[in-house]
Amino acid sequence: MKKLITLALFLCLPASIFAEAKDLRIVTLNGTVSEIVFALGKGKLVVGNDTSSLYPPEALALPKVGYQRALSAEGILSLKPNLILGLEYAGPPEVIEQLKSAGIKVIIYPGSPGVEPALNNILAIGKDIGAEKEAQKIVQDIRKKHSKIAEKVSKLKSKPKVLFVYHRGTSLAQVSGTETPADEMIRLGGGINAVNGFKGFKPITPEAVIAAQPDIILIPSRGLESLGGKDGVFSLPGVKDTPAGKKARVVSIDDLVLLGFGPRLGQGIEELFESFHSKTSEKK
């Protein structure tokens, strides 16, 4: 009998070890990373994320460890994770060091915008959480959509000038210069950034808006909401006196689809191309 019990225990042992090895407890520190993990079908392993993780809805319901740039080591540790995934903005750096010193695997991916960096991140995350096949599938899908649109873009005779407006509440309105996710997306969607004299974001001035002469105003959907719809966009100083204002052309896409460079990147490029060029093609 004793032998039997020992044998039974012995047989149980490897199974329990195996179960433990597969038992990932992931904390994600960035909205795009969260989205990728969920898109790879591993959302159930996520035990917490940061406040920028707004999609999918399941991610919203998880415990929040603060904003990715203002994390606290103990807060993250309380969720007992064994894998922490973030982009290079995660910080403060001291907290990341503390997490590593606690013996937890912390993986930080680059955050630069662009199709290739985005695809690399998806593949890398897929590899790190054991979902390589799913990652390949998503990457192929994005590549297909991207190359389809890139081909269309290369055939374009004229590209619209697009002004990206970042807006929150009633006061903060900024436009995007070069080297930003918005700038990259405008190019991918077959447009030209209407302002390219500076890097990053600058506050909007009516004169600069008029001087940029944009054909289209591009605004993330939550920004549009905070303005109270399209009329709010046209009430921004200077916008009415631009071609975009005169033809009432405002394009609005979900924030994370537009700027996240995550698994919905292909969808974002397609949506942008269609909304940039549907009207022009109608006119032809």
Add this chain to the structure above:
Amino acid sequence: MIVPSPETSSPIIKNSGEEKKKKKGRKVPPILVFIVLAVGLFGIGILSLKFGSIQLSMGEILKVLLLGQDSLSELEVPYSVLVWNLRMPRLLLSMIVGACLASAGVCIQGLFRNPLVEPGFIGVSPGAALAASTWIVFSEKILTFFPPELKGKESYLLQLFAFCGALAVSFFLHLVSKREGGGFSLVLVLAGIAVNATVVSLLGFLSYLADDTQLRNLTFWSLGSMAVASWHKIYLLGFVLLIVTFFFPVLARGLDALALGEAEAFHTGFKVRRIRNLTIVLASLLVGVSISICGNIAFVGLIVPHILRTVLGPGHKTLLPASLFGGALLMAIADLAARTVAFPSELPIGIIAAGIGGPFFLFLILQAKRREGEFR
């Protein structure tokens, strides 16, 4: 030897209150105050090590502290890491920062002979933050030929710049208040407001020039945080505090003498200018280095000396060291609150300090007004 008189150290108090104030005098023996502070610090130290993601028992804390490394490490996060890498650095940094800011508060109140001023809102701390921010933005934009370890947030030059910023504002305010003949001076407070407004505007300009990462570093100063704690920073700030404490006896005698008025101090044989300059430099050193390490934390330098002055009396010989311990205690409590109230995320400690300090300040003003009728 100068014996400080209570009324001279509280120049906003008008004559009618002096009798009462004298009676209040020094009612608690200093030794008792120091014992209470020490017990408080020990207690909050234990609580800080105990509470967090994993609650430790007294036995476990003692084991980790005494036996060290691998005594308790079967869990995912070894307890020694929890205590030595996470909780202890935060506890010590918050204590040292609190000690620095409260001591600086006493020095600045003594220097301006005004118990209602504080490095935070007469512009000394914001001046330090501005200098540090300027260094962050410009060292990377203009001084491109500098080696990377001298640039940005990790360089010691950041601390040096913050110190210079605090020093510049302190000297400026001193010049302004000197013209007014010292004492409670509306001009000093107004100058402080002007300095603050200028700093806000210049910080706004800097944030316009800054790139995204620099911008995040700049906003850090407006909130303050102990999450950046590391042993390296503790050694640095601890060293600064240690140097300043060596000057405590000199500072105490000097500030007591200054409380009588500059002319009186001079006539009793004090080198007034030397004391004044020493106070400005040391207070700026404490404020500048603290601010450059953990952000702009206001009100500590106001609350702590005020409470202790009511129990100890205004003599700087006991007030300075007591404020050092009191500041350490207050910041340790604030940090424990910062990391446990909104768990698992964290509240910025500056918000907690201002949340306690703002109402406290208002209370002080109303109390002084009720007691004395009006401000001079």
